[in-house]
Amino acid sequence: MTSETWNPLSTAPPFPAVRYASIADRIAKVLGTRNDVLLIQAEAVVALEAVATSLARPGLKVLNIVTSPYGLWFGNWLRRGGADVIELAAEPARPIDVEAVERALNAHPDMKVLALCHAESASCILNPMEDILALARARGIVTIVDAVASVGGHDLNVDELGVDIAIIGPQKSLAGPAGLSALSVSSAAWQLISREGGPTGSILSLLDQKIWLDAGRGTLPGTTAPLEFFALEAALDRLEAEGLASVIARHGRAARATHAGLIALGAEPWVKPEKGSHLVTAVELSEAADPKALLAAAAPLGMEFSIGVGPGANRLIRLNHTGLRARFDIVLGNVTAYGIGLRRLGFKADIAAAVEAIALHYGD
Template sequence: MTFDRWNPLNDAPSFPAARYAAIADRIAKILKTRNDVLLIQAEAVVALEAAALSLARPGLKAINIVTSMYGGWFGTWLRRGGAEVVDLAAEPARPIGLEAVEAALNAHPDIKVLALVHAESASGIRNPLEEIVALARSRGIVTVVDAVASIGGHALGIDELGIDIAVIGPQKALAGPAGVSALSVSPAAWKLISEQGAPRDSILSLLDQKAWLETGRGALSGTTAPLEFFALEAALDRVEAEGIDAIVARHVRAARATRAALVAMGGELWIDALHGSNLVTTAKLPAAADPAAVLSVAPRGIELSAGVGPGAERLIRLNHTGQRARFDIVLGNLTAYGMALRRRGFKADISAAVDAIALHYGD
């Protein structure tokens, strides 16, 4: 056995501490915010849990909008910290209605925190973020937004909207690594987090993470994962070269082309364009179709998968996220879906779908 062959995955060079602050600043530009940006050395679900536990304490009351399992988890974390939580659940695999949010806010005037997911990749829906944040902001409520699946796929201006805490992961529309995440924190959120009883001495304490800001944004605490940060830098290079607005526009185009082609094929959209995500398009299967059977005969290597969670059991997701948001993937997805339906005895006008896609990518 020989050990003289170097592998870049082993004994990786350290990531320069001086570049962490630059990464935070680059993320702030993507988020269009002047709020503090923290880097979390873990997948975004850890950053979400840290936000919940840093806010939660006895006496705090929160509205938690649930449109997937992720919203459900956030409510669990808030309760674990002692908060009183009003879960506001939408119909399964559907976005929350603005009227329901307004009614809940009117019924609970003592709410201090409102949390929601922007876009759901599990079901392909998008919650009315702008309107919900405006309602909360008018009441002085701190907002927490899970933007993991939406950043880069939807327009998101943190300061313009007045979002207090936004959690992102670079692994979806930004086409980056999954093992590192970030969150932005407003002065109002820091004030609430800093109240008596805030958790300390924990990797899930944002106040402990804030020490990085207060000591000049040098080395991060703990043992850093250099490969994740080198990969994040490479992803940010690609994002900046293309431009965040151009990336959003590319996802919008892919979503519009996919929806138009699905309708032209004779398929059924699960959600309309106004309430749909730009990351994935969800198709509702014909009543007699079995999801597993349809996927089993789809051509391999195509971005088709089953919906996830309650209400999404009979949905097929056509994925056009990140670097998949382009003509060849959109075309391949629709062709594969049409072929799978035909192989199971259902009608699918693939030619009409191709024509619809061509209209969106004809320039």
């Protein structure tokens, strides 16, 4: 093959099968778990659907906590398999209340599974995962946590918290590829998954994925995606070089600085810092402002804004400080660009005060 025809995107070498187990072990360390870790060759929504599909059976009672459209999808996948789903929805685009969860569990003492999302990128909120998991653990309930938008940005120790299934994607705080995902599975979760009637012969079957574990973690099921695995390995290299604690702290600082900058600007962040995501910060526009017009006004400045997703989030503007963006220049650019966009629409924005507030968070 000549140098003129060789291209790393189309002629990449196969990813060595002996390194799949190493990747799984490195992800287990990120999650703080000794549970089994499966590698899913698809974006994390496929892993979420596989979990629901593999668990769902007639007679299985699940408390499904809904704080975004993804939670609704999860409930639908469970019902498709015959599960008895009790849906507990938060106020639109708001975190769930622990008291509401406790009431639901008390009303249904035969609950077997609880599912929730840790952080929501759709509305930039953070659910009180630790308190909810404590309620479930005290009742012997198997727990499922969608940690796609929290792993690497928030503390997440699977074994200490008692998470039975944690689903992650490396494309957010870990700054990795979007085409792969992973999940950890406890022995209690495997017992539910392994009951008679579970799906097999399907990409959505965790029992089929488990063949990789049972066979000694050699070749993965299906045709592997070398570029995605090389990218994931590079992301884990970068994470380990910086240190997981430092990556989490960097995201926390970016969130706090963004929140302070927005307040100084004269804007109102959607939730208080303790109830907000460390990856994306939401700010609510006044009724007099058009979200699309704001995006258009700020677009020439080259910063990443987007409108919130789902009920209650249509007037939220999301400022992205995820992964490699969780740093001073991006936070500063996000908030100042938002302020300039407001000014271009005729609204007041104290950009100088915002700059000073952000600088204080990075002054050391």
